[in-house]
Amino acid sequence: MKAIKSTSLKKVLKFTKPYRARYNAVIFFAISLSLFAALRPYLLKRTVDEYISPKDETGLLYYIIAMGAVLMLEVASQFYFVYWANWLGQDIVKDIREKLFSQISRFKMKFFDNEPVGKLVTRTVFDIESIARIFSQGLFMIISDLLKMIVILGFMFYMNWKLTFIVLLAMPVLLYATRIFQIKMKAAFEEVRAQISNLNTFVQERLTGMKIVQLFNREKIEYEKFKDINRKHNKAWLKNILYNSIFFPIADIISSITLGVIIWYGGLNILNGDNITTFGDLFAYTMFISMLFNPLRQIADKFNELQMGIIASDRVLELLDSEMKIQDAGTLTATHFKGNLNFKDVRFSYIEEEEVIKGINLDVKEGETIAIVGATGAGKSTIINLLNRFYEIDSGTICIDGTNINEFTLESLRKQIAVVLQDVFLFADTIYNNITLDDPNITREQVITAAKNIGVHNFIMSLPNGYDYNVKERGVMLSSGQRQLIAFLRAYVSNPSILILDEATSSIDTYSEELIQNATDTITQGRTSIVIAHRLATIINADKIIVMDKGKIVEAGSHYELINKDEGYYKNLYYSQFAVES
Template sequence: MSAIKSKSLKKVLQYSKPYQKRFNWVIVWAILLSIFAAIRPYLLKQTVDDYLKNHDAEGLLYYIILMSLVLILEVSSQFYFTYWANWLGQDIIKDIRDKLFKHITSFKMKYFDTEPVGKLVTRTVSDIESIASIFSQGLFMIVSDILKMIVVLGIMLYMNWKLTLIVLLAMPILIYATNIFQKKMKVAFNEVRNQISNLNTFVQERLTGMKIVQLFNRETIEAEKFKEINQKHNKAWLKNILYNSIFFPIADIVSSLTLGAIVWYGGLDILSGNSATTFGDLFAYTMLISMLFNPLRQIADKFNVMQMGIIAAERVFEVLETDSQIQDKGTKDATQFKGNISFKDIRFSYIKGEEVLKGVNLNVRSGETIAIVGSTGAGKSTIINLLNRFYEIDSGTICVDEIDIKNYKLDSLRKQIAIVLQDVFLFADTIYNNITLYNSSITREDVLIAAKKIGVHNFIMSLPNGYDYNVKERGVMLSSGQRQLIAFLRAYVSNPSILILDEATSSVDSYSEELIQIATEKITKGRTSIVIAHRLATIIKADKIIVMDKGKIVESGSHNELLKLENGYYKNLYEAQFETKVI
């Protein structure tokens, strides 16, 4: 376990290389701080023994000024050490967070199918903040404390080795207690991190699904479940508090008893007339013991803070080192597709051994609009997921313009394909930014022209602030039909070579559906389009309709051709929908 911790710390320290000069200065300030802090008690000894005792007012003033100067230098060193250590830590976690977020955005969709969102939020936010504590409250503080202890011990030995021996006899007790405390706290901190992750995951999911919680009257049930998780989190922290409550009083007792032993032994030495111990020694040792024991007892707490940061780093590096990316080894730029698509004997499974697509063969000609229909789970949406390379196929080949899509650069491939999904996701931002997604190549004029062309400009302008209307999180300020219209416009302004509509009209009102039908005709014109739909009335005009069932293509043809098939799958589906509509 310690080897893993050491390895993780080394990985974190790798991120300090761009800031090596600042890293070195932090060490310099730590050394200066330990020296200036340890010098003050020695100057106090000199003041008492050489000037106060001898009533030397001029010498006393000189040493008071000297101690003040040393104090200023100590405070300055403390300021620069603390500021630079925190500055370094914040820049390092900024770099790690940037890298982590970029890494997460490159994951396959399969990763997000199995990993809770709350876990990734915890890794990206709170775990990375904990890594900063390695520098601000952990590693450098420990180095500074150890340096201070070494210098203090050296001065104590130089001043009076007998009194120092008493201190050294007490130190093993404190070191032993510190070691026990450190081990207990490591377990407690790890449990705290686990419970924080559980809390984040639970809250994230319930807030996202609040409509379901309230719709099914689960408020009380979910509150009880949260209470249970929160109780576990509370217990984890109480262990932490308990260990602190036990350790620090023990450390204070050891420190106080040692100081008492010093005063007792030193006092007897002075009373006996032995010149080995002076009043200055006793004054200095009251400060030196505190400077020696306080870092020693706090070093355990700082070790635990650092361990908490390292544990958090392990979690972050676990995600960073997750190899879940789509292999982007393509060399060809997909600047503009003609739009010829072919699926050749495609087999695919989300779960190994459970095939979703079973040898699918499909050809789409340039400029053609094809529709894919079938029951839920037939594999319709899987086809578009594979075309965009959200998942890797098990076997077979997918080609666009007779070139395997694996040979295209991934980002250029996806730029040429636009998708309008059934469940439209809008960010908590303006309508304009949700349309352009901050693509600088799309101007406001482009958006206005496109909106007017597909018939959604008037709808947008009817909203407060028009294109600058903030739709809030997930677009809650808009109806599902309005969100669909924004999604159509977003797809249109990206000027794709291939357009995919995935159940785009399955849950909208009649007015929005009419606008969407107009928008559909406009944006599909002149480009290869794939439409997945449950409402068969919306795909009657498609050039070709593909019927899927249980991962296979069972029928293919135009609307009229498929209706002529006796007891055909499409014919039965169409008649069932038509009869339902008539009723």
């Protein structure tokens, strides 16, 4: 048991606190099971020696009834032990999974930038199931088996210490083999978990990017990569199988040899007329050896289940203990913003010492619509991420209505800011649920009214089942323009104080663009709006245009002010884009 990380096991056992009564009941039935299991062979010895040999039929009947009663109690203890241990394990897994999902959903975007989704799926699903096996197949089973072995040895010493001494001579060999097996299996399990994580990550990425795989004819290349990863996964499991194939036959041989020696030695004593051994002893020891060696042999297997669960728990606990959450120390609840924004000397870097926002200063007045333009990588979208606190700024301050955004609770801050992204994400659900995101405060009537206001109601009603149309995973049943319209409606019904449109019209058809332009005019009316645009023709009427280059604001003003600026960055950008489109 030294190889088990006691700190990890203690952390997992803390999750049993809400189920302390059930936990204690499992321990109670483990003790009962060991007592009743060891009592049966002892009763068999008494039956053979005191009633079968003297041919006492009445006494035999009583002992048979007693053995039947003990058997029923053992069965009942076995049932409750196994059922409650598994029940406890599943409830603990439920709690850990809920806590883990809650933790992950509050992580900084920086965490998701660096962690493969497949790896997180492995942690949330497969690793947590392994933790359940700590209770169903590992810890409690080991405790039960150890208790059973201790009680059995007590009965054996009480009955015949000389035969028991022979059994004990064989146990060090089995213990040594068990220890070697446990060390080898620990390394094998760690390799298996690593390969499962790699396999999940690869499959998840290729399924998500299947269109790219097929567009660039990479089916054979990706297939060969998959074969290589799958081969490594297979090799890891084969090593696991090999160790099991070696250990269990060795354990069976040791058990069989020990039983043979017991029968030989005890039989000679009986034949020689010694009183050291009786027929009842031989019957009982035949059962005792099996009951003693089988748990010892299985403890190695169950110990590996425990170790596999501990290894998995280390991965899960690492996420639970992670400090990657956005600090939510704010105490103010944002109920409504006027919409005055202020960025003061804001600096930010995704990678340390590689600034992407370099000391920008920006003021936006209540109700203004400002546009942010610039080349790819200029830092436009980063500003939006910082305003929503998806990332923490390195220095400077961001204020809304004169209050630092860090002073607001994250939930209330983000509830007042609606974002429409270029790449709209829709869940595999109905249009209605994708619009409301299951917010009980938004009614169907509000959704329909909002849809009519921004001109998308007819489009939705043209779909089968209208608002109850299932868009499937990622909204694949809709075009990019249709997904954008749903995103606009989703933002509109949330009634935000501040609206952000991040490249929301850059890759849609003409018809959808007209609908979206109408929707934009409606949704931005009377609220502070920030529009990040690639197509400059769409932001001519903005109150202010912010021009960014390499993380800095290089120009600011209205379209007409900037277009008349000699050798201006915006002017050159506008006319070069106009020439390309012409």
